[in-house]
Amino acid sequence: MSEPKKTKKSPRRRAREFAVQALYQTAINKIPAEEVAKNTREHTDFKNADDELFTAVFFGAHRQQREYMQQIRPHLDRDENLISPVERAVLLLAVHELAAMPETPYPVVINEAIELTKTFGGTDSHKFINSILDKLAAELRPNDPKRA
16 A cells, blocks of 8 residues: 655745744744744744745734734634644644735635644644634734625
8 A cells, every 4th residue: 555645835825834833932932033933944844835825924913913912812712821732833834814915815814823733732723713803804814805
């Protein structure tokens, strides 16, 4: 029997994966963002990631996390302190893309967040992420032509 074929991840997907891991590290270990980014870039697989996207989403989400959490908070179905660090990292990354990167279509942002959550999060946490991002996309991108 042959092994299942592994799908090759795009440089953009890898950048988002590294950004989620970096956001997680800054939250859990309280390491400065610049140090985490430097360590992340030294990872052997980072050469396959889109460095420009990693920089934009990691530092953007990190710098704006207070503001982004204010936008996320009204849509939570639980206390903010009960959100796992992985879910929080994915939400911050996705909200940054929705708010600051209009060139990325909102369905792509949501799909990427769901896939990241399936990779790093708990069993059904992708459903939680999807429900929040659907609401936030409507708020942050009310005139997005892809909303129709």
